Structures are given as C-alpha cells and as structure tokens.
Amino acid sequence: MPEPLLQARGIVKNYGHVEALRGCDFDVYPNEIVALIGDNGAGKSTLIKILAGSEQADEGAVFLEGRQIHVGSPFEAMRLGIETVYQDLALAPDLDGSANLYLGREIMLPGLLGKLGFLDNKAMRSGARKAFGELGVDLKNAQSAVANLSGGQRQSVAVARSVAWASKVVFLDEPTAALGVIQTARVLETVKRIRDRGVAAVLISHNMRQVLEIADRIEVLRLGRRVARFTAKGATIEQLVLAMTGGIAEEGAA
Amino acid sequence: MTTVQPTRAQSIRRAIGTRLSPVAARWNSFAKTRAGAIVVRMFSTNAAWILLLLAVLMLLFNYLAPGKFLTEFNVRTMAANVSVLLVIAVGETFVMATGGIDLSVGYVLLFSGVTSAQVMNWGGRDSTNYGWDIVLLGFVVALGSGFAWGVLNGVIVAKAKVPALIATLGTLGMSWGLAEILSNGQDLRYLPSIIGDMGASRLFFDKIPFVVIVAAIVAVFGSVILSLTRFGRYTLAIGSNQEAARRAGINVDRHLIKVYAMSGTLAGFAAFMNLAIFTTTTISGHANDNLQAIAAVVIGGTSLVGGVATIAGTTIGICIPMVLFSGFTILGFQSFWRDVAVGAVLILAVYTDQLRRRRRERR
Numbered sequence: 001m002p003e004p005l006l007q008a009r010g011i012v013k014n015y016g017h018v019e020a021l022r023g024c025d026f027d028v029y030p031n032e033i034v035a036l037i038g039d040n041g042a043g044k045s046t047l048i049k050i051l052a053g054s055e056q057a058d059e060g061a062v063f064l065e066g067r068q069i070h071v072g073s074p075f076e077a078m079r080l081g082i083e084t085v086y087q088d089l090a091l092a093p094d095l096d097g098s099a100n101l102y103l104g105r106e107i108m109l110p111g112l113l114g115k116l117g118f119l120d121n122k123a124m125r126s127g128a129r130k131a132f133g134e135l136g137v138d139l140k141n142a143q144s145a146v147a148n149l150s151g152g153q154r155q156s157v158a159v160a161r162s163v164a165w166a167s168k169v170v171f172l173d174e175p176t177a178a179l180g181v182i183q184t185a186r187v188l189e190t191v192k193r194i195r196d197r198g199v200a201a202v203l204i205s206h207n208m209r210q211v212l213e214i215a216d217r218i219e220v221l222r223l224g225r226r227v228a229r230f231t232a233k234g235a236t237i238e239q240l241v242l243a244m245t246g247g248i249a250e251e252g253a254a
Numbered sequence: 255m256t257t258v259q260p261t262r263a264q265s266i267r268r269a270i271g272t273r274l275s276p277v278a279a280r281w282n283s284f285a286k287t288r289a290g291a292i293v294v295r296m297f298s299t300n301a302a303w304i305l306l307l308l309a310v311l312m313l314l315f316n317y318l319a320p321g322k323f324l325t326e327f328n329v330r331t332m333a334a335n336v337s338v339l340l341v342i343a344v345g346e347t348f349v350m351a352t353g354g355i356d357l358s359v360g361y362v363l364l365f366s367g368v369t370s371a372q373v374m375n376w377g378g379r380d381s382t383n384y385g386w387d388i389v390l391l392g393f394v395v396a397l398g399s400g401f402a403w404g405v406l407n408g409v410i411v412a413k414a415k416v417p418a419l420i421a422t423l424g425t426l427g428m429s430w431g432l433a434e435i436l437s438n439g440q441d442l443r444y445l446p447s448i449i450g451d452m453g454a455s456r457l458f459f460d461k462i463p464f465v466v467i468v469a470a471i472v473a474v475f476g477s478v479i480l481s482l483t484r485f486g487r488y489t490l491a492i493g494s495n496q497e498a499a500r501r502a503g504i505n506v507d508r509h510l511i512k513v514y515a516m517s518g519t520l521a522g523f524a525a526f527m528n529l530a531i532f533t534t535t536t537i538s539g540h541a542n543d544n545l546q547a548i549a550a551v552v553i554g555g556t557s558l559v560g561g562v563a564t565i566a567g568t569t570i571g572i573c574i575p576m577v578l579f580s581g582f583t584i585l586g587f588q589s590f591w592r593d594v595a596v597g598a599v600l601i602l603a604v605y606t607d608q609l610r611r612r613r614r615e616r617r
Contacts, residue, residue: 054501074500074501074502074503075503078503084501086501090495090497090498090501090502091495091498092490092491092494092495092498092499092561093494093495093561094490094493094494094557094561094562095487095490095491095494095561099487099491103487103491103498103499103502103504104499104502104503104504105502105503106484106487108484116483117479117483117484117485118482118483118484119482119483119484119487
C-alpha cells in the first residue's frame with residue numbers, strides 16, 4: 001500500500017459530557033474513493049468537521065502527506081487543498097451559480113479597477129461554465145439565483161464548488177441524501193470524476209449498496225472509534241452492517 | 255371509485271385560468287425573446303414593481319391636482335426633502351443586506367450634527383464668519399462621530415453577538431442621550447454662514463439643489479459598490495447565508511463591522527448635509543429617521559432576512575412616502591394619510607417578499 005495521503009490518529013472530541021470521538025483513526029490514500037460509514041452518532045460528521053477545520057479536536061493529530069498539520073479553520077483546510085461538500089449545502093441561495101463557485105476566491109478586474117475591489121463577473125461566469133461543464137452539470141440559467149435551481153442542481157453547484165478548488169481531498173457528507181435517482185447517479189458520477197482527476201474523495205453515506213458500488217475502500221466508525229476497514233471488492237452488506245452495529249471489531253482487516 | 259368534486263374556489267380559479275391562458279401563452283412567447291427576457295428579469299425584482307407604483311402615484315396626483323403636483327417647484331422641494339434620508343438609507347441598505355438592522359441612524363445623525371456644530375461654533379456668534387478650514391473640520395468631526403458609532407454597532411453585533419435589533423436600539427439611546435447632554439437640549443445656531451449658502455445653493459442653471467446632487471452621488475456610489483465590487487458581493491453573501499460565507503473563508507465579523515461603520519459614517523455625512531440645509535442641529539427632528547430609512551429599504555425590495563438588496567430600490571422606496579405626503583397635502587387631506595398609506599405599502603412589500611421565498615422553497 002502507498003503512504004496515506006491524509007491520516008488522523010487518536011482524535012478525541014467531546015461536546016460537554018458527550019464523547020463524539022474517543023481516539024478515532026482514519027486514513028485516506030491517494031486516488032481513491034473511501035467511504036466512511038457508521039450508525040447515527042458514530043461520529044462521522046464530527047470527524048469530517050475536524051478534518052475540514054470547522055471544529056477543533058480536543059486531542060489527536062492529523063497528517064497530510066506524512067507531515068503533521070493543524071487545521072485551525074475551514075480557510076486553512078482550503079489552503080491545504082482540502083474541500084468539503086456539507087450536508088446542509090453551504091451555498092448562498094440568493095447569489096447565482098458563478099458567484100457561489102467563486103465565493104471567497106473572486107476574480108478581480110485587472111489593473112486599477114481590480115485594486116479598487118471591482119469584480120470580473122465575465123471571467124467568473126465563463127470559468128463557472130467550464131467548471132460546471134466538466135462535471136456534466138447543465139445550468140440553463142447561469143445568472144439565476146441558486147435558490148431557483150432544483151435540489152439536484154443545487155447539489156451539483158455545491159459539489160462543483162468543492163471539486164474546482166480541491167487539490168488533495170474532497171469530503172462529501174451525504175451528498176445524495178436529498179436527491180432523486182437520476183441526480184444521485186450524476187453526483188456519484190461526479191465523485192468518480194474527482195478521483196480520476198487525482199483527488200481523493202471521502203464519502204459519508206448511509207446507503208450500503210451505493211457505498212459498495214462506488215467506493216474503493218470502506219472505513220467503519222462505531223461509538224467514536226474506527227472499528228473496521230474493508231476493500232470494497234468482495235465486501236458484503238452483511239459484513240458492513242455487522243461492523244457498524246458491533247458484531248465484529250476487526251481493525252485493519254482486509 | 256370516488257370523484258372529488260372541485261370546490262368553489264378551485265372551479266373559479268380554473269375558470270380564470272382558461273380565460274387567461276391565451277394571454278399567458280403570448281406572455282410566455284414574448285418572454286423567450288431577447289427583449290422579453292430582460293423585461294421578465296426586471297419584473298422578477300421588487301424594484302421594477304415599486305417604480306411602476308411610484309410612476310402611477312405621480313401621474314395620479316398630477317391628474318387629481320393638475321398644475322400643482324408635477325411642477326418644477328414641487329419636484330425640487332420633494333427631492334431636497336428626501337436627500338438627507340436617502341444618504342442614511344443607502345447605509346441602511348447595506349446593513350439590511352447582511353440580514354441586520356441599524357435603528358441608531360437617526361440619533362447618530364443627531365449626535366454627529368451636534369458635535370460637528372459645536373466644533374464649528376467654538377467662537378460663539380463670530381463663528382458665522384468662519385472660513386472653509388473650520389467647515390472642513392466640522393465635516394471631518396461629523397464623519398468621525400458617525401464612524402465611531404458605526405464601529406461600536408459593528409463590534410457589538412459581530413463580536414459580542416448581540417442581535418442587531420437590540421445592539422442598535424442600545425446605541426440609539428446612548429447617542430440620543432449624549433447628543434442632548436452635549437447640547438443641553440438647545441439647538442445650536444450661528445454656524446459658519448458658508449455652510450448655509452452651500453445647503454441653499456443650486457446647480458445646473460439654478461435648477462437642482464446642491465444637496466440633491468450630493469445625495470444622488472452617494473446613491474450611485476453605493477449602488478456601484480453593492481452590485482459590482484467584492485465588498486458588495488460579501489455583503490449579500492453574508493445576508494444570504496452567513497455560515498456559507500464563513501466556510502468560504504470570508505472574514506464575516508470584520509465585514510459586518512465595516513458595514514455598520516459605513517452606515518454610521520453615512521449618518522455622519524447626512525448630519526453635515528442636515529446642518530447645511532437647516533443651519534441648525536434640528537434636535538427634535540430625527541425621532542423617525544430610522545423607521546423612515548428602514549421602511550424605504552424594505553419597500554425598495556431589500557429582503558428583511560438579507561441577501562437581496564438594491565440601492566435603486568431604496569431610492570424609489572424613499573420617494574414613495576414623499577410623493578404620498580406631498581400629494582395628500584396638495585389635495586387638502588391631512589398629511590397623516592401618508593403614514594397610513596406607507597404602512598400599507600410596507601406590509602405589501604414584505605408580503606410579496608415572503609410569497610416569493612415560499613414559492614421558491616416549494617421547488
């Protein structure tokens with residue numbers, strides 16, 4: 001096995017008296033789709049939030065390409081090439097697709113006007129068209145507010161936003177939870193394309209069939225710890241469910 | 255098998271639907287043309303509708319009082335009367351675009367006017383002969399006072415996380431009280447006379463009051479900043495989804511402080527315009543400035559929850575109450591009818607905004 005791209009070791013996170021993570025490990029290898037699964041309350045979302053910088057761990061260490069990193073804020077994560085698609089779509093619904101894609105990374109006009117803070121909307125729009133096109137997203141009206149799009153299109157914008165900027169890892173927290181069949185297939189296709197571009201994708205999902213279909217590897221959390229790892233090829237739904245519910249605890253299996 | 259009888263309301267709706275379908279079809283085919291798309295886009299915003307309302311009101315009053323309403327004198331008076339309010343409403347638009355509110359603008363205006371007037375009034379009665387240097391100093395003091403209150407508002411809202419409604423209600427009381435304490439409740443007179451000359455002057459063949467031009471420039475600047483710059487984009491993004499803005503790496507707290515500081519500074523600017531127009535501090539005249547500014551912003555299509563805002567809308571929103579006031583006065587109604595009408599328009603504006611939001615949430 002190659003060296004892991006991203007490693008989490010012994011992550012502990014408490015919310016008051018609730019222990020969300022109790023010494024959790026997690027590995028992401030280059031060029032893979034790894035599914036992170038577990039029952040409700042296993043700590044999946046908390047782990048992602050810590051790795052993405054929107055929460056801080058109480059204990060533990062995170063390594064990127066072998067070097068220990070400190071992800072103090074989402075902004076730092078983004079600078080490290082780590083992007084996240086949140087469950088609750090972190091989009092500004094009143095802005096259009098291109099404004100959302102470039103939010104926080106606006107292209108400014110060249111010269112003095114740019115220095116004065118003027119946006120280059122034309123450049124951003126054509127960049128957005130390209131980014132959405134790459135993911136097979138067809139926004140009929142690129143100037144329409146995101147709120148006017150369908151759920152699937154909104155999800156596509158959110159995914160495109162993360163993918164466009166990620167150079168190392170993209171976290172996707174239940175990216176297909178609110179979507180119909182066709183849109184789900186589209187988003188999963190997008191996730192595969194992320195991997196094909198050389199970026200690792202971490203997928204949180206409750207849908208075991210989907211996980212087995214798309215993921216290269218699967219890591220299972222239970223009660224704030226990693227309890228099992230599988231290669232997707234050859235794993236069965238029964239095995240995954242057993243691991244999630246505590247039937248087995250085979251850290252490092254497969 | 256049961257057939258569901260359509261209710262009366264349903265059958266009426268259906269009947270209207272059949273009547274209107276040819277119109278709708280023609281509208282839809284028009285909307286597909288290039289010009290049509292622009293019209294459709296325009297009327298998807300509140301600004302176009304209230305511009306229509308403003309035009310209808312003006313034509314109506316002109317019809318009811320021919321030769322009295324749309325006269326050069328009346329239009330000029332109306333424009334001069336809204337100029338100060340427009341400047342604070344521009345700042346209020348930015349604040350409300352972030353999903354906040356600034357109740358303190360009226361008394362920050364008063365406070366800034368008092369400090370500015372006191373600085374310019376240092377020599378008592380002789381101060382009427384003071385020159386431009388003192389006027390400039392007074393201007394800087396007005397801006398500085400407003401800026402300081404604005405920064406205070408911003409820090410309380412962004413850092414201390416006190417809801418904007420309460421934070422600015424608090425600074426409203428503080429600035430009001432301090433203005434009264436500083437002035438002993440007495441209006442200051444005897445300002446440098448060149449201020450009054452400036453406030454009364456007109457440009458373009460003696461037609462357009464200087465203060466109106468200044469207010470228009472402020473509005474144009476505000477509009478450009480809101481719609482074309484990164485500052486405006488962040489303002490709308492924060493109002494639209496503060497968490498998304500934060501996750502996108504925008505320094506939300508700092509931006510909020512800037513926006514409130516801008517609102518305060520514009521109130522200071524408006525205070526200086528007010529001094530120029532009235533050549534006194536007009537202590538008792540600012541109790542409703544904040545509500546008038548907020549009403550104008552909301553009528554202008556800025557969403558109460560933020561994310562959507564235009565300065566053009568706010569400008570029209572400032573004009574509608576003024577037109578109503580002037581029209582009712584000319585027609586011999588009690589001017590309080592304006593307040594009744596403005597209240598109704600305000601509710602209508604918020605209701606249509608809610609409708610639009612609900613409609614798009616259903617998707």
